[in-house]
Amino acid sequence: MPLQFDEGVLRQLCDLDCALPLLTDRIKQSLASCRQVALFFKSRARVEESYARSLGEMGRDLMDNYSKGDGKAGSFLKAYQDTLRIHDSLAQQRLKFAQRLNEMGEELSHLAKEMEKTRKQHKDTGTRFERNLQDADLTMEKAKARFDTTVEELERILILKEGGNLKDAGMHNSPGGHGPEGNRKKLGKAIGKGAGLFKGKNPAQMQKQEDDVRQRMSHASDAFRRAVLDAQSVRQEYFNSQLPKILRLLKQCADEVDLGTQYHLSRYAYLYETMVLQEGTTLAPVEGLDATTLGLKAVAEQIDNRTDFKLYMQNFIVARGNVPRGPRREGLYEEGYLPPLPPHVLSSSQNYNNGNGNGAEDSSRSLKATFGVDLTDAMMRDGDEVPKILEVCTEAIESKGLTTMGIYRLSGTTSAVQKLKAAFDQDVDSVDLDEDAWADINVVSSTLKLWFRELPDPLFTYALYPQFMEAARTDNDRLRHIRLHEQVNELPDANYAALKYFMSHLHKIRAEEKTNQMSASNLSIVFGPTLFRQPPEGGGGEGMTMADLMSFQCKAVETILLKYEDIFI
The missing domain is CATH 1.20.1270.60 (Arfaptin homology (AH) domain/BAR domain)
Incomplete structure (x- = not known):
């Protein structure tokens, strides 16, 4: 100009x-x-x-x-x-x-x-x-x-x-x-x-x-x-x-x-x-100028539907643990690894083998059973604030599987899980997870999840299930955190101690999410249906589908995990 x-x-x-x-x-x-x-x-x-x-x-x-x-x-x-x-x-x-x-x-x-x-x-x-x-x-x-x-x-x-x-x-x-x-x-x-x-x-x-x-x-x-x-x-x-x-x-x-x-x-x-x-x-970024960003077309091309479906199958199998399943191709127990006998059978066996040292030993072990024992009963029986199996499994996972891709999301071999379960039920103090038999860390994580699922009263108890679901349905993040915190404080002492210990463990897992790909959301998908179970009488879920219940269960676990330090520390 x-x-x-x-x-x-x-x-x-x-x-x-x-x-x-x-x-x-x-x-x-x-x-x-x-x-x-x-x-x-x-x-x-x-x-x-x-x-x-x-x-x-x-x-x-x-x-x-x-x-x-x-x-x-x-x-x-x-x-x-x-x-x-x-x-x-x-x-x-x-x-x-x-x-x-x-x-x-x-x-x-x-x-x-x-x-x-x-x-x-x-x-x-x-x-x-x-x-x-x-x-x-x-x-x-x-x-x-x-x-x-x-x-x-x-x-x-x-x-x-x-x-x-x-x-x-x-x-x-x-x-x-x-x-x-x-x-x-x-x-x-x-x-x-x-x-x-x-x-x-x-x-x-x-x-x-x-x-x-x-x-x-x-x-x-x-x-x-x-x-x-x-x-x-x-x-x-x-x-x-x-x-x-x-x-x-x-x-x-x-x-x-x-x-x-x-x-x-x-x-x-x-x-x-x-x-x-x-x-x-x-x-559409120019090639060579900015290699850190992807264009719209490249973003769409990165969708891997095949891998997504495989991950969905794995998560579905884990997350739907409380949903009735179809018949198994193999039995639960292989030859040589039979489940422990019920207490009344062991008592009869002890009376039958009166004077026999083996019978007395089996009775002693039955009283120390790990799976299917209420948390409060186990605390009163063992005198431990945190169940031994929870300590042993989390320590092994933190030492060997903290950075394992998909830890808790991938399942171990069914036969190996049942063997480890039988070993815990036989004598939890004698189990050494450093042995080669338990080299697959997914077997340990699957066994721990199985222990949670077989608790007679879930970690988040049946009695508090309606209150937890009502709190999880709150849309406001801050208010949902406060209400869930209130319900956590209402848990029995044994459940509260186990929850605090386990959330500390999951907090460490989440800290390595860049490596193990287990974010708070992914962990909540795994443990929502595992730590929560709808009461047998159906309380707390009236008018909601199974998908809705699962969504609120996962939301509760995710919120408690994200607010771990505020709630427990």
Whole structure:
């Protein structure tokens, strides 16, 4: 854009007798155009801001709805979240664009306001100088009229003094006359004045009258000469100095408005192009420039439906542990690993083997059974605050499986799990999980989950099940945390101690989620149906489907795990 002042145009303007109104009208047009462009920027900003905010709110609402629904997890969830994240990034870019458009609109409005004040100021200055010139011309015309009047009066006196005819005196074409009509008017006036001009006057009086007229004519001539000189001086100053200066200032004002409007239009084009290019690189990053981000297409292509389905099968098998299953292909116990006998059978066996050391030993072991024993009964029996099996299994998992991919989500071999269960039931103190037989850490985790499922009264007791479900249904995160905390405090001492110990363990598992992929959400899916079981009489789940119950069970476990430090520490 040319920024230098065009002196040639200024010289042309100075030669025009309509330069001042020409420039003021042109500036008015420029200001109107400037305001229109400012209005365009502000209107476009409102459209962009509304679109951006709607786009951002859409992403947040959809993510909330998805988290409350039964949508897929795994790679699909990550791709869906990345898709919404990309849209949120687009919304942020649009918001910045709208903000800059608003700023440009305000700048143009301010420019138009300032230039309007400048235009009025220079226009008033030019009008004032024009008025001064007109006043000088008017003064000169009045002085000329007074001079012409005294000249006519002196001519009549001289004509009458010489005895001339009054009509001849009136017919004299005076400098102030303009055509026959003017002569006729002056003729009547001259006759009227001449008729009584020297009536009854002697020559001395006539001479005195002549001298007075000559003196007045001399003063009128001097005044006329000064008025002409003043008018010429004002005219010369106006056309040679003031008018060029005013025209220059007005032309600069017009140029500033025009160039400012053009600059902001060019800036708008640049910002728009930049924003569109940014959106393009966000949707499809240029290879080699930003390897850390994925485009929309690449995000969709990363969905691995086959792996997602495998993970879903594994999670479904674990999470639906309390749902009736179909018949098994293999029996629960292989040959050589039979389940422990019930206590009443062992008692009979002891009586039968009275005097036999083996019978007494079997009875002792039955009293130390691990699986299927109520937590409060086990605490009173063993004197341990935390069940031994819980300590042994969690310590083994923390030492060998803390970073294992899918720990607790992947199941161990059924036969190995049953062998380890039998070993715990036989003598929990003699079980050594460092042996090669238990090298698969998933066998240990599956055994621990089985122990939780076989508790006669779940970790979250039947008695408190309705209250836990009611608290889990609370939408507000803070209020749900408080209500669940209250119910945790209502648990029996044995259940509370076991829960605190186990949540500390899961807190450590969750801390390694980048490696083991077991977030609080994934852990809650595993342990929600495991630590909660609906009471046999169905209390706390009226009107809800199995899917709803499972959802609230998982929500309760997830909230307690996320707020572990607040609740227990």
